[in-house]
Amino acid sequence: MPDIIQMQSMARSRLDQSKLASFDQEVIEAPTRPLIHQEARFLLIRKGRGEMSIQSRSYKLEPGSLVAVLPWQITTVTAVEEPLQYYLLVYHLDTLNRVMKAFYDAGGLPAMWMRDVDASPVITPDKRMGAQIDRLFLALRDELGMESTLESPAKPLGSIFVMNKLVELIVMFERSCAYSGAVDYMEQDDVPDRSEILRYMYAHCNKKLTLSMLSRVFYMSESSISAYITGITGLSFVDLRNEMRIGKTANYLLYTDFTVEELAEVLGYVDSSHISKVFSARVGMKINEYRKTYARVGEICKVDDSRKAYEIVRYIYRYYDQELTAQNTASRFGMSVQELNRVLMYQLEKNFEEYLNSVRVNRACELLVSTDASVMDIALEVGYHNAKTLTRNFVKHKLMTPQSFRTAATER
Secondary structure, eight states: OOOOEEEEEEEEOHHHHHEEEEEEEEOOOOOOOOOSSSSSEEEEEEEEEEEETTTTEEEEEEOOOEEEEEOOOEEEEEEEEEEEEEEEEEOOOHHHHHHHHHHGGGTTHHHHHHHHHHHOEEEEOOHHHHHHHHHHHHHHHHHHTTTTOOOOOOOTHHHHHHHHHHHEEEEEHHHHHHTTOOOOOOOOOOOGOOOOOOHHHHHHTSOOOOOOHHHHHHOHHHHHHHHHHHHHHSSOOOOOOOOOHHHHHHHHHHHHHOOOHHHHHTTTOOSHHHHHHHHHHHHSSHHHHHHHOOOOOOOOOOOOOOOHHHHHHHHHHHHTSOOOOHHHHHHHHHOHHHHHHHHHHHHHHHHHHHHHHHHHHHHHHHHHHHHHOHHHHHHHHOOOSSSSHHHHHHHHHHSSSSHHHHHHHHTO
């Protein structure tokens, strides 16, 4: 059975979940472990050389390389000859595609560029087009700010500006493919690669997706598919399907005015009661509360009271086992959720959810080693409502299940 693979957050921005895109600059100095990406992203390599695996295919990276990663693809930096410095642009693919279809559907552009990304996700444009892509990234950096430096400029018509630049970037990607002949459509095997299972699930999670359906598509038994999913994500098929649907639900809540009933129909839930129950269990707040909490705001106020910041950190650390949410914690300290996340990112490099879950998981580790309490009892003691929620967060932080952690700890 393969090792559990780290799954990145479904949030584009750790500061403001309502952002269409976020921008940052990062460096990789050594090969990495595999990552499952829940959101689409572009990487523009500025310096360095190396090699990256995307969906089990290997690609060379060099200055000027543009890397396009789609949701639920698996990537690994397999070699670093010189430290890789790159711009990172994370964006909401579904919204981008809806905008592009509204204007370009007759020409089939959305379908074409997605196909080309599948076939050739890493391109190195010529000097002229590379300069244009550089300018696009710099314009997006100025508009979005830098995640790692907690910049979040609020500018008039910002979403429109960002969306226009994203469309321009797709056009540049397509033209570079066309001019260089970079797209190399691989012959399709009769049996699809199982690394495509997660992407297939994401693309079809608004349907009545079942293990039986996956079994027919991938020519694998239901038990084999189930074991593969659990093996690399730590989640069951049903839990992973819900995780994917929740990500789409959150974005529809932010960017549409669909009713709960309409969302249930669009996203493949049984009914409005089902979507409400799954969303509340996963996110920790009701759908209407989430929509109100993360509604787009004109600006994020700066918080300069450092004493309050330490009070917030201490409060979460002390009362982690209580019914804490980002909304009620922010309200307690007289600020918005965006302000709360900004404070915590500055102090801890974690937003509210990340910090709360890290505290709870660490406490669970202590209890797993020092007691023989069941996983369910430990989940309740550290503030979760059920064992599944503990297990999901435990896997994200420790890349193993609570029971595996307990077994490994007792064998030392």
